[in-house]
Amino acid sequence: xxxxxxxxxxxxxxxxxxxxxxxxxIARKSGVSLELSHxxxxxxxxxxxxxxxxxxxxxxxxxxxxxxxxxxxMGGLExxxxxxxxxxxxxxxVVTSNKxxxxxxxxxxxxxxxQHNVNFLFEASVGGGIPIIRPLxxxxxxxxxxxxxxxxxxxxxxxxTKMIMEDMDFADALKLxxxxxxxxxxxxxxxEGIDACRKICILASLAFGSHVYPDGVPTKGISExxxxxxxxxxxxxxxxxxxxxxxxxxxxxLALCVSPTLVKKDSMLAxxxxxxxxxxxxxxAVGDVLLYGxxxxxxxxxSAVVGDVIDCAVHDRERIRxxxxxxxxxxxxxxxxxxxxxxxxxKNADEAxxxxxxxGATLLSGENGETLxxxxxxxxxxxxxALAAFDPVTVLPVVDY
Amino acid sequence: xxxxxxxxxxxxxxxxxxxxxxxxxIARKSGVSLELSHxxxxxxxxxxxxxxxxxxxxxxxxxxxxxxxxxxxMGGLExxxxxxxxxxxxxxxVVTSNKxxxxxxxxxxxxxxxQHNVNFLFEASVGGGIPIIRPLxxxxxxxxxxxxxxxxxxxxxxxxTKMIMEDMDFADALKLxxxxxxxxxxxxxxxEGIDACRKICILASLAFGSHVYPDGVPTKGISExxxxxxxxxxxxxxxxxxxxxxxxxxxxxLALCVSPTLVKKDSMLAxxxxxxxxxxxxxxAVGDVLLYGxxxxxxxxxSAVVGDVIDCAVHDRERIRxxxxxxxxxxxxxxxxxxxxxxxxxKNADEAxxxxxxxGATLLSGENGETLxxxxxxxxxxxxxALAAFDPVTVLPVVDY
Numbered sequence: 182x183x184x185x186x187x188x189x190x191x192x193x194x195x196x197x198x199x200x201x202x203x204x205x206x207i208a209r210k211s212g213v214s215l216e217l218s219h220x221x222x223x224x225x226x227x228x229x230x231x232x233x234x235x236x237x238x239x240x241x242x243x244x245x246x247x248x249x250x251x252x253x254x255m256g257g258l259e260x261x262x263x264x265x266x267x268x269x270x271x272x273x274x275v276v277t278s279n280k281x282x283x284x285x286x287x288x289x290x291x292x293x294x295x296q297h298n299v300n301f302l303f304e305a306s307v308g309g310g311i312p313i314i315r316p317l318x319x320x321x322x323x324x325x326x327x328x329x330x331x332x333x334x335x336x337x338x339x340x341x342t343k344m345i346m347e348d349m350d351f352a353d354a355l356k357l358x359x360x361x362x363x364x365x366x367x368x369x370x371x372x373e374g375i376d377a378c379r380k381i382c383i384l385a386s387l388a389f390g391s392h393v394y395p396d397g398v399p400t401k402g403i404s405e406x407x408x409x410x411x412x413x414x415x416x417x418x419x420x421x422x423x424x425x426x427x428x429x430x431x432x433x434x435l436a437l438c439v440s441p442t443l444v445k446k447d448s449m450l451a452x453x454x455x456x457x458x459x460x461x462x463x464x465x466a467v468g469d470v471l472l473y474g475x476x477x478x479x480x481x482x483x484s485a486v487v488g489d490v491i492d493c494a495v496h497d498r499e500r501i502r503x504x505x506x507x508x509x510x511x512x513x514x515x516x517x518x519x520x521x522x523x524x525x526x527x528k529n530a531d532e533a534x535x536x537x538x539x540x541g542a543t544l545l546s547g548e549n550g551e552t553l554x555x556x557x558x559x560x561x562x563x564x565x566x567a568l569a570a571f572d573p574v575t576v577l578p579v580v581d582y
Numbered sequence: 583x584x585x586x587x588x589x590x591x592x593x594x595x596x597x598x599x600x601x602x603x604x605x606x607x608i609a610r611k612s613g614v615s616l617e618l619s620h621x622x623x624x625x626x627x628x629x630x631x632x633x634x635x636x637x638x639x640x641x642x643x644x645x646x647x648x649x650x651x652x653x654x655x656m657g658g659l660e661x662x663x664x665x666x667x668x669x670x671x672x673x674x675x676v677v678t679s680n681k682x683x684x685x686x687x688x689x690x691x692x693x694x695x696x697q698h699n700v701n702f703l704f705e706a707s708v709g710g711g712i713p714i715i716r717p718l719x720x721x722x723x724x725x726x727x728x729x730x731x732x733x734x735x736x737x738x739x740x741x742x743t744k745m746i747m748e749d750m751d752f753a754d755a756l757k758l759x760x761x762x763x764x765x766x767x768x769x770x771x772x773x774e775g776i777d778a779c780r781k782i783c784i785l786a787s788l789a790f791g792s793h794v795y796p797d798g799v800p801t802k803g804i805s806e807x808x809x810x811x812x813x814x815x816x817x818x819x820x821x822x823x824x825x826x827x828x829x830x831x832x833x834x835x836l837a838l839c840v841s842p843t844l845v846k847k848d849s850m851l852a853x854x855x856x857x858x859x860x861x862x863x864x865x866x867a868v869g870d871v872l873l874y875g876x877x878x879x880x881x882x883x884x885s886a887v888v889g890d891v892i893d894c895a896v897h898d899r900e901r902i903r904x905x906x907x908x909x910x911x912x913x914x915x916x917x918x919x920x921x922x923x924x925x926x927x928x929k930n931a932d933e934a935x936x937x938x939x940x941x942g943a944t945l946l947s948g949e950n951g952e953t954l955x956x957x958x959x960x961x962x963x964x965x966x967x968a969l970a971a972f973d974p975v976t977v978l979p980v981v982d983y
Contacts, residue, residue, distance in 0.1 A: 195867075199724050199867050200724075202866075203724055203725065203726055203866070203867070206724075206725070206726050207723060207724060209791060210719070210723050210791070211723050211903060212903050304721060310867065310868035310869065310871065311868075311871055312713070312717035312720075312721030312722065312871065312873075315716065315717065315720060315721050316713035316716065316717055316721070316873075318611070319713075319716060319889065319892075319893065320705060320713030320716050320717070320886065320889045321713065321885065321889065322608060322611050322612050322888075322889050322892045322893075323600050323601075323604055323607075323608060323884075323885050323886075323887075323888030323889050323891075323892060324604065324607070324885055325604055325607050390610060390611070447853075449850070449853055449854075449874060452848075452850055452853045453850075464885065465603075465604070465881075466596075466600050466604070466711065466881040466882065466884060466885035466888075467711035467712075467875065467876070467881070467882050467885040467886075468711065468875065468876040468879070468881075468882055469875060469876065470711065470712055470713065470873075470874065470875035470876075471872070471873075471874040471875060472713075472717075472871075472872075472873055472874075473850060473871065473872040473873075473874065474868065474869065474870060474871035474872060475868070475869040475870065475871075478869070480866075480867040480868070480869075481867065481868050481869055483724075483867060484722065484724045484725055484865065484867035484868040485721065485724075485868075486724075487723075487724030487867075488720065488721045488722065488723050488724050490724075491720075491723045491724060492720065492723075495903060496900075499897075499900060502611075502612060502613050502896060
C-alpha cells in the first residue's frame with residue numbers, strides 16, 4: 182500500500198521515520214507492506230533522507246492512482262480541509278492528526294468519506310500516541326457512555342505540575358515550558374484551553390453520535406490560576422488540573438466544558454503529571470477506564486497516525502464504521518443548568534450566611550483567614566449566583582474522580 | 583447477527599444482559615443488530631429472564647446455521663477447548679473470556695480459525711473490561727514493543743492494597759477478599775500468580791508473535807509477602823505490587839516473569855489500587871502507555887466480550903488479523919541470565935562486605951537494624967548468588983516504572 186504525507190513538519194517527518202524504521206514489524210503483525218509515495222510541503226529540505234519523495238504540488242498525490250492512503254499532518258483549517266476533501270473525493274483513505282480540522286469539519290469529512298466508500302481516521306488528533314479513539318469506539322462499543330473526562334493538553338499539564346510540585350508561579354512555568362519546546366511562542370491555544378476544547382469535542386461527537394462544535398463549549402484556560410489557588414486546593418485534598426469534560430445528562434442533552442478543575446488527590450487523574458495526557462471514560466458496563474500516556478511528541482503522535490494507516494491498508498475494501506451525524510439543534514444543555522459541584526475561596530466570609538446560602542456545602546479554613554467552600558451538586562447557575570454574593574476570589578468546578 | 587453463549591455463569595449472564603440492554607446503542611454505533619439464539623449450560627435456571635434460550639446440548643448451537651458468533655464463558659480447559667474447536671470448524675466466529683484456554687491453546691485455536699476463515703477474539707481474557715488486546719495489537723501496530731508490565735490480577739492487588747494502606751496482614755486481607763467475593767474459596771490461582779501468568783503469556787504472544795506457554799514462566803505469588811516487606815519497601819520509596827512482565831531482550835529472546843515487585847511510589851502503577859488492573863506498554867514510537875480500569879466484574883468483562891462480538895458481526899466476511907505463531911524453541915531466555923535489579927532485606931549485614939559483593943548497590947537502614955539493598959541491573963543469577971551469601975530475609979525484583 183502506497184502512502185503519501187501532506188505536511189512535512191514534526192509529525193509528518195515522524196510518520197516517514199516510523200514507516201521507514203518499523204516496516205518489518207508492521208508487515209509481520211498486520212500483513213501489510215507500507216511504502217511512501219510522495220511528501221507534500223512548500224518548504225525545501227535539502228539533504229533530508231526522504232528528499233526524493235518531496236513535492237510542492239498536491240496534484241502529484243491526487244493523480245497518483247497507486248497512493249491509497251494520504252496522511253494529513255499540515256495542521257490548521259486551510260488548505261488542509263480543501264486537500265483532504267480532494268483526497269477523499271479521489272477515493273483515497275485519509276488519516277489525520279489535525280484536531281482543528283476534525284473538531285470543526287469532522288461531520289463534513291466523515292460524510293464525504295462515506296459517500297466515496299473510504300475511511301477518514303484521526304486517532305492521533307486526541308491524546309497523541311495514546312490509544313483513545315479506537316478503544317472508545319470499538320472496545321467500548323457495547324457500553325452506553327456516561328461521561329468522558331480528560332487531561333488532553335500536555336503544555337498546560339506541565340505548567341500545572343510545576344505549580345503543584347515546585348511552587349513555581351504560572352509565568353515562570355510557562356517560560357520553562359517554552360524553553361523546553363512544550364509551549365509555542367504564542368501559547369494561547371494551549372493555555373486558554375482551545376486545544377483541549379477541540380479534543381473533547383471530537384471525543385463527545387464520537388461517544389454521543391452528533392457533532393459538537395468547539396464554539397458552543399464553555400472554555401476556560403489556566404492563565405488566571407495562581408499559586409494561592411493551588412495551595413487552597415491542596416488544603417482541601419485536591420489538585421488543580423485542566424479537565425475537559427463531556428457528559429450526557431438525564432434529559433439526553435450534552436454538557437461539555439473545559440476548565441481548571443479540582444480533582445481528588447488520590448485519584449488516577451491526579452497522578453498524571455508533566456506533559457502526559459490521560460482520558461477517563463465512564464461506561465455503564467465497563468465502569469471507569471483510564472487511558473494514559475505521552476500525549477504528544479513526534480514519534481508518539483506518528484505512532485497513532487501509522488496505526489490508522491495500517492487499519493486503512495488492512496481494511497482497504499471496507500469502510501471502518503466510525504463517525505457521527507451532523508450537529509443536532511439544542512444538543513448542548515444550557516451551561517447554567519448543568520449539575521456541578523464548585524470550590525470557592527472567599528475572604529472575610531460570613532460563614533453563617535454562607536452555610537445558609539449553600540445548604541450542604543462544606544466549609545474549611547484556608548490560609549490568611551480565607552474560607553474554602555466545597556458545594557454539593559446543583560445547577561451551576563444557582564451555585565454561581567449564591568457564591569457571587571460573597572465576592573469569591575476564585576470559583577472552580579470539582580469532580581468526583 | 584445471532585449470538586450463542588456457552589456457559590451461563592457470571593460473565594455469560596452479563597453478556598446476555600449487555601446485549602439485551604444496549605442493543606439500541608450498539609446498533610447506532612456499529613450498525614449491527616445482535617440477537618441471542620441459544621445459551622448452553624448444564625444447570626437449571628428456573629425463572630431466569632433468558633430461560634427460553636437455555637439448552638444443555640451443544641449441538642443446538644453447532645447445527646444452527648443462523649448463529650454466526652459463539653461466546654465461550656465456561657472457563658477451564660475442557661470441555662471449552664472441544665466446544666470452541668467445533669464451533670470454529672463449523673465456520674462460526676468465537677469470542678472468549680477464558681484466559682486458561684487462550685494461554686494454553688491459543689496457537690491451536692488461532693490456526694483453526696484461520697483455516698476456517700473466521701475470527702477467534704479474546705479481549706476479555708486479559709484485564710476484563712479494560713481495552714488492552716485491541717490497543718496493543720491495533721493502535722500500537724506501528725510500534726516495536728519493548729516491554730509489557732501489568733497488574734493483571736484484581737484479587738492480589740486488593741490484598742496488597744490492604745497491606746499497604748491499612749497495615750492488614752496477608753491472612754486477614756485474604757479473608758476479607760473472600761468475604762467480598764473478590765477471592766475464591768481456593769485462592770491458589772490468584773494468590774500464587776497463576777492467573778496473572780496466563781494473562782502475561784497472552785499479551786507476550788500477541789506482542790512478540792510466538793506462543794509463550796505459562797509453564798515456562800517463573801511465577802511467584804504474594805502468599806509469602808509480609809507486612810515487614812511492605813514497610814521496608816516503603817522506607818526505600820517503593821510499593822509492592824504483583825507485576826507480570828514480558829520483555830524482549832537485546833538478543834531477541836523473551837524474558838517473562840510474575841513476581842511481587844517493587845514499584846516506585848510516585849509511578850502510575852503504584853496508584854493502581856484495590857481490585858483495579860492496569861497494563862503498561864512500552865513501545866519504541868509511543869513511549870509508555872498505561873491502560874487502566876476495573877479488571878473484572880460481571881458487566882465489565884461482559885462489555886469486552888460484547889465489543890468483540892460486535893467486531894465479528896461488523897467484519898463478518900473478513901478475518902481480523904490478530905494472532906501469533908506456534909511456540910518457537912528457545913524463545914524464552916534462561917531466567918538466571920535476565921538483567922534485573924533486586925531489592926533485599928538483610929539482618930545483621932556486614933555492610934562493607936555487601937558493598938564489595940554488589941558494587942553499585944545502594945544500602946539503606948531498615949527497621950530493627952536491617953540493611954535494605956537496592957542493586958543495580960545485572961543478570962539475575964549473579965545477583966541472587968551474591969545476595970545468598972548474606973542470607974537475605976526477602977529478595978524481590980525492582981522496576982523503574
